[in-house]
Amino acid sequence: MIEVKDLHKAFGAVKAVDGVSFVARDGEITGLLGPNGAGKTTTLRMLYTLMKPDAGQVLVDGIDAAADATAVRRRLGVLPDARGLYKRLSARENIDYFARLQGLDAATRRSRIDALVTALDMSDIADRHTEGFSQGQRVKTAIARALVHDPGNVILDEPTNGLDVMATRAMRTFMRKLKDEGRCVLFSSHIMQEVGALCDRIVVIARGRVVADESPDALRAQTGAASLEDAFVKIIGSEEGLAA
Numbered sequence: 001m002i003e004v005k006d007l008h009k010a011f012g013a014v015k016a017v018d019g020v021s022f023v024a025r026d027g028e029i030t031g032l033l034g035p036n037g038a039g040k041t042t043t044l045r046m047l048y049t050l051m052k053p054d055a056g057q058v059l060v061d062g063i064d065a066a067a068d069a070t071a072v073r074r075r076l077g078v079l080p081d082a083r084g085l086y087k088r089l090s091a092r093e094n095i096d097y098f099a100r101l102q103g104l105d106a107a108t109r110r111s112r113i114d115a116l117v118t119a120l121d122m123s124d125i126a127d128r129h130t131e132g133f134s135q136g137q138r139v140k141t142a143i144a145r146a147l148v149h150d151p152g153n154v155i156l157d158e159p160t161n162g163l164d165v166m167a168t169r170a171m172r173t174f175m176r177k178l179k180d181e182g183r184c185v186l187f188s189s190h191i192m193q194e195v196g197a198l199c200d201r202i203v204v205i206a207r208g209r210v211v212a213d214e215s216p217d218a219l220r221a222q223t224g225a226a227s228l229e230d231a232f233v234k235i236i237g238s239e240e241g242l243a244a
């Protein structure tokens with residue numbers, strides 16, 4: 001479970017995150033939806049301890065990220081906005097490198113990597129150097145790397161960004177699998193349809209603040225809008241920066 005309490009982060013005069021609070025529960029997919037520049041990536045970066053908040057608290061499975069960042073990182077699998085792979089290593093070697101950093105023994109590494117290569121349908125690329133990989137191949141490798149230590153909480157920054165229709169569908173199926181395994185899945189998106197189709201809970205963020213935190217059905221009911229798309233536009237007060 002991930003709990004975010006009154007997070008703040010400013011860059012000079014820009015209040016990127018201005019008092020964000022929400023809870024992402026185990027066995028659920030929580031979507032962080034907002035237009036471009038809303039503060040999604042900045043929020044996620046503070047969650048996975050890459051960036052220090054100016055104020056506020058992050059708890060992962062009850063552990064305070066400021067007090068014990070290492071324990072928090074062990075409980076998190078992260079697909080960051082920069083997918084960054086080592087291009088001279090094969091996909092399998094990239095994943096194995098992370099597994100070693102997580103302190104997994106050789107037998108565990110081998111079985112986890114084999115399972116992920118199968119689950120993500122990447123046996124054809126697993127032993128290729130990642131230099132020249134397509135966007136979809138890069139995302140698959142980065143996700144396998146993020147999950148190699150079997151974390152209970154998974155954070156994905158715009159996981160379908162740049163993927164084609166088939167790869168997007170496969171990614172959504174994979175995210176549902178993570179949820180069915182009982183994990184806490186938190187992802188960011190500016191694609192309304194995606195969030196509506198996948199999420200148990202939607203946290204809408206605009207100008208650094210949470211403007212709604214509901215199930216998709218409750219959001220529709222609350223705004224009286226027939227479609228989720230209309231509901232989002234009503235809540236955010238503008239269509240700018242959102243994609244249908």
Ligand SMILES: Nc1ncnc2c1ncn2[C@@H]1O[C@H](COP(=O)(O)OP(=O)(O)OP(=O)(O)O)[C@@H](O)[C@H]1O
Pocket residue numbers: 011014015016034035036037038039040041042043190
């Ligand atoms: N390192 C930084 N230095 C200065 N400003 C930043 C920095 N990171 C983010 N910002 C600003 O903070 C605000 C929020 O940015 P953020 O990347 O969190 O938004 P986002 O919701 O992820 O947007 P997108 O959907 O476009 O990725 C923006 O105004 C952005 O320009």
